[in-house]
Amino acid sequence: xxxxxxxxxxxxxxxxxxxxxxxxxxxxxxxxxxxxxxxxxxxxxxxxxxxxxxxxxxxxxxxxxxxxxxxxxxxxxxxxxxxxxxxxxxxxxxxxxxxxxxxxxxxxxxxxxx
Amino acid sequence: xxxxxxxxxxxxxxxxxxxxxxxxxxxxxxxxxxxxxxxxxxxxxxxxxxxxxxxxxxxxxxxxxxxxxxxxxxxxxxxxxxxxxxxxxxxxxxxxxxxxxxxxxxxxx
Numbered sequence: 683x684x685x686x687x688x689x690x691x692x693x694x695x696x697x698x699x700x701x702x703x704x705x706x707x708x709x710x711x712x713x714x715x716x717x718x719x720x721x722x723x724x725x726x727x728x729x730x731x732x733x734x735x736x737x738x739x740x741x742x743x744x745x746x747x748x749x750x751x752x753x754x755x756x757x758x759x760x761x762x763x764x765x766x767x768x769x770x771x772x773x774x775x776x777x778x779x780x781x782x783x784x785x786x787x788x789x790x791x792x793x794x795x796x
Numbered sequence: 797x798x799x800x801x802x803x804x805x806x807x808x809x810x811x812x813x814x815x816x817x818x819x820x821x822x823x824x825x826x827x828x829x830x831x832x833x834x835x836x837x838x839x840x841x842x843x844x845x846x847x848x849x850x851x852x853x854x855x856x857x858x859x860x861x862x863x864x865x866x867x868x869x870x871x872x873x874x875x876x877x878x879x880x881x882x883x884x885x886x887x888x889x890x891x892x893x894x895x896x897x898x899x900x901x902x903x904x905x
Contacts (some may be wrong), residue, residue: 688845691901699815710879722896722897724802724896724897725840725885725895727892727893727894760892784842784845785832785840785842787839787840788839789837789838789839790839
């Protein structure tokens with residue numbers, strides 16, 4: 683079974699802090715994604731990556747950056763956390779070279795910014 | 797921005813009934829239409845998916861109906877069970893997947 687592991691299930695941070703959300707997948711998938719999930723807004727794509735060292739902006743990249751130094755690891759970075767970034771963050775990976783393949787999600791990281 | 801519109805936001809169905817969730821999309825280039833199921837405290841998981849070359853796909857109690865001309869697709873859950881209570885997301889895409897806003901389904905025992 684594919685496993686996508688998000689290292690922190692719950693985080694509480696202060697406004698202005700730098701926040702790292704880590705995601706690791708164990709199935710050698712090419713593609714990795716970061717989404718945020720908010721009630722009534724569904725899942726919105728923040729950033730994605732088709733390969734190591736490569737990244738693409740999603741629909742809501744403002745205030746976020748990402749890092750993919752190794753194939754299995756995709757990190758989401760909030761350079762200066764703000765209260766409107768309080769949300770559930772979901773990491774996902776997929777095998778196919780295009781996005782239109784099954785996405786395997788982690789269990790999420792719930793971030794609260796005070 | 798391309799959108800996928802999902803309705804209803806919430807749905808209550810009696811055990812044994814049929815649950816129906818509808819989605820509409822705008823971009824005719826979309827060629828992949830998955831449905832994801834999410835239980836509380838878990839990430840979404842793929843339930844069933846369809847490509848636009850077929851009008852229906854069935855897997856067990858779950859069926860996707862697809863209407864290319866209307867740019868609409870729907871999920872039907874037959875003989876709905878309490879264990880089906882979850883949030884369901886439709887999605888559509890080609891190079892990028894766009895999700896609907898979700899439907900919270902509750903099956904009454």
